[in-house]
Amino acid sequence: MAEGSHRLNNLLATVKSREVQRAMLAEMRGDRPEAALHFLAAAHLELVLASDYEHAGDTELALRSHISAASCFWRGGRPEQAQALFQTLMQTQPAEAAQIRKLLEELSRDHPAQAS
Amino acid sequence: MDIVTALVDLAEMHPELEWEEIAAATVTVLEDRGLEAPFEFPLALTDLPRFGSAEVRLCLNREGIPAGRVARLRRTYDLARRIELAAIAIAGLGLYHGGRHEITDVAARGSGADYLVDDATHFLEVAGRSRRSDLEAAWQQRQQRLADRAAGGFYLCVVELETPSGRLAFFA
Numbered sequence: 708m709a710e711g712s713h714r715l716n717n718l719l720a721t722v723k724s725r726e727v728q729r730a731m732l733a734e735m736r737g738d739r740p741e742a743a744l745h746f747l748a749a750a751h752l753e754l755v756l757a758s759d760y761e762h763a764g765d766t767e768l769a770l771r772s773h774i775s776a777a778s779c780f781w782r783g784g785r786p787e788q789a790q791a792l793f794q795t796l797m798q799t800q801p802a803e804a805a806q807i808r809k810l811l812e813e814l815s816r817d818h819p820a821q822a823s
Numbered sequence: 824m825d826i827v828t829a830l831v832d833l834a835e836m837h838p839e840l841e842w843e844e845i846a847a848a849t850v851t852v853l854e855d856r857g858l859e860a861p862f863e864f865p866l867a868l869t870d871l872p873r874f875g876s877a878e879v880r881l882c883l884n885r886e887g888i889p890a891g892r893v894a895r896l897r898r899t900y901d902l903a904r905r906i907e908l909a910a911i912a913i914a915g916l917g918l919y920h921g922g923r924h925e926i927t928d929v930a931a932r933g934s935g936a937d938y939l940v941d942d943a944t945h946f947l948e949v950a951g952r953s954r955r956s957d958l959e960a961a962w963q964q965r966q967q968r969l970a971d972r973a974a975g976g977f978y979l980c981v982v983e984l985e986t987p988s989g990r991l992a993f994f995a
Contacts, residue, residue, distance in 0.1 A: 720928070725841050727929045732844055735904045771931050778932035810933035 716759050723752040727779065734782070746783030750776045770800060774810065781814045789814070824879045826920050827861070830912060831887035836919040837926040845915075847896040848908035850885050852984050854893070855902070860885040866917050866982075869992035874922035881916055902953070906984050910951030911937075914980035917991040918947075924978075935972040945993075946977040955985040962990060970994065 730745035753776035760769035773796055781789035793811055797804040830846040853862045862883040869876045896905065918924040918940060926947065930936040936946035948969050950961045962981045969977045973994075982989030 721839050724839050724928045728841055731929070735907070736899045774933065775931045782932075806933065813933060 716756065719752055719756055723749050723756060726752060743783045746779045750779035750783055753779060770803065778810065778814065782818055824877055825882055826879050827882045828916055828920060829884040829886060833912060833915050837915050839927050844896060845908045845912050847888050847892045848900060848905040849912040850888055850893045851897045852905050852909045856984060856987065864913060865988045866913065867990045868917060868921040871921040871993050906951040906953055909984060910949045910980065910982045913982045913989050914947065914949045914991060917980060921991065935968055936977065940978055945975065946973045948977065948979050950981045952983045953985060955983045958983040966994065
């Protein structure tokens with residue numbers, strides 16, 4: 708990855724972390740609209756990061772970002788988008804399918820309202 | 824060993840994350856216990872890389888955290904949530920002073936942990952309890968869960984706000 712891309716990646720990663728954190732804080736204080744706003748921002752940033760990691764050949768970080776993106780879509784009130792992403796991941800990375808299914812179960816259990 | 828530190832400095836110790844609300848929430852729970860700044864917080868550090876083990880007493884300065892923000896946090900988060908946030912602050916301070924470790928990211932959902940530490944991306948699990956008697960059970964439960972999931976070592980921090988006190992350890 709070019710040095711400029713690396714710097715951009717670091718900046719994106721920082722913003723993403725803070726968006727996830729802001730979403731979780733909003734969730735903790737029961738502010739659903741605010742939580743959704745920040746989870747969706749984080750989801751899109753994770754997709755950009757996943758793409759950057761793929762181009763850089765870092766498949767492990769790319770997978771982590773894809774999983775995080777799907778999780779953020781779910782918690783941001785877009786379960787259909789999350790499901791589609793999880794399905795794609797299970798097809799392209801069958802070795803991770805069991806872990807992804809477990810995560811889906813956790814999301815369905817812990818955040819059922821967002822899935823309806 | 825006494826360690827004089829400031830809650831507001833968490834933002835410089837762990838710049839990848841936001842600490843404003845976490846620091847203010849920490850002040851609310853310590854004040855609710857009748858404590859006054861600088862807040863004394865005993866913390867047992869165990870097997871931390873680049874540090875080792877020690878019983879330390881954090882002396883927490885609250886300068887730079889406006890009273891208005893503390894009042895807002897008290898209104899907007901219930902006590903259990905504020906205790907969770909205070910536990911994160913204590914973990915952050917313990918990691919920094921116990922070997923200059925840095926929380927670099929929020930852990931991915933499903934990892935079983937809360938945060939990632941250092942470039943090694945070790946898992947960090949944090950828990951806060953209102954009662955001292957609940958600390959041991961929380962410690963054992965989380966240690967077992969992380970041991971089952973984490974490869975390559977993990978940090979665990981559990982604090983109780985009754986006394987208050989806490990533990991932070993690294994498990995290789």
